[in-house]
Structure formats: structure tokens, C-alpha cells
Amino acid sequence: MSAQSASELLQQQHRDIDFGIQGAMDGSSDQVELLRSLDLLRAHLHLEETVLFPALEGSVGLSIMVMEREHGLMWPLMESLAAACRGGASLESMEDDLDELFGLLQVHNPKEEQILYGVADEHAGLADALAAARLPEGWMCKAVQGRRA
Numbered sequence: 001m002s003a004q005s006a007s008e009l010l011q012q013q014h015r016d017i018d019f020g021i022q023g024a025m026d027g028s029s030d031q032v033e034l035l036r037s038l039d040l041l042r043a044h045l046h047l048e049e050t051v052l053f054p055a056l057e058g059s060v061g062l063s064i065m066v067m068e069r070e071h072g073l074m075w076p077l078m079e080s081l082a083a084a085c086r087g088g089a090s091l092e093s094m095e096d097d098l099d100e101l102f103g104l105l106q107v108h109n110p111k112e113e114q115i116l117y118g119v120a121d122e123h124a125g126l127a128d129a130l131a132a133a134r135l136p137e138g139w140m141c142k143a144v145q146g147r148r149a
């Protein structure tokens with residue numbers, strides 16, 4: 001048995017990702033911390049799209065389509081911010097992308113928490129499946145996979 005429920009794990013990730021992006025926005029962190037938050041966001045989208053959403057498809061399929069579309073809006077921002085971090089760009093130069101990504105998350109995350117995460121805890125074994133999942137190298141979210149296929 002996993003120590004955390006599925007909703008606890010995923011909500012904790014939301015908070016950690018928000019905290020990391022906010023730190024980059026207010027200048028209290030640095031590019032290394034931001035890159036770590038972007039990596040966590042990528043891993044989080046992977047958990048949702050490959051473990052959580054397939055388990056919930058029967059009950060909340062329409063909401064899942066909306067969530068996957070919103071992941072597709074985040075992805076290019078995540079990629080350009082990660083590239084900027086690796087290239088040693090200043091946090092100030094990333095301001096617009098950071099604002100946009102943070103804004104998307106503030107609309108997206110509450111919907112997931114209200115509509116999907118509550119249902120998730122009714123699925124036995126989901127917390128363990130989330131804890132066991134590993135992000136494959138080069139994974140892209142579904143909306144972007146479709147766009148680039």
C-alpha cells in the first residue's frame with residue numbers, strides 16, 4: 001500500500017510545481033530550481049495521462065479530453081522555458097512564458113482537483129500504480145504527440 005492516496009500525491013505535485021514556478025517569477029529561486037519544477041510538471045502530466053486518466057475514462061471521459069487539450073497548451077511553454085534554463089537565460093527574460101504557464105495551471109489544476117482527483121481515490125490500486133510509474137525518456141503529452149505525428 002502506498003502511504004499517500006492518489007489525490008494527495010497529485011495535489012502535492014500541483015503545490016510543488018506552483019511553488020517552483022512562483023519562485024522563478026518573484027526571483028527567489030534560480031534556473032536549476034525552475035528546471036526541477038518543469039521536470040516535475042512533465043512527470044506529473046505523464047502520471048495523469050498514462051495512469052490516472054485511463055483509469056477514469058469510463059466516468060469522466062469528457063473532462064479528460066479538456067485536461068489533455070490544456071496539457072497541450074502548457075507543453076510548448078514548458079519546452080521553451082526548459083531550453084532557456086539550460087541555455088543560461090535570465091529569469092527576467094522568461095517572465096512572459098512563466099506568467100502564461102502559471103496562469104494556465106491556475107485554471108487547470110482546480111478543475112482536476114474538483115472533478116477528477118476525488119473520483120481517483122475510489123479506484124483501488126491507483127495510488128500504488130502512480131507511485132510505481134516512471135517517465136520514459138522523450139515522452140510527450142498526448143495532444144503534442146498527435147500534433148507532431
Ligand SMILES: [Fe+2]
Nearest residue numbers: 048067071112
Ligand atoms: Fe493535468
Ligand SMILES: [Fe+2]
Nearest residue numbers: 044048109112
Ligand atoms: Fe494535474
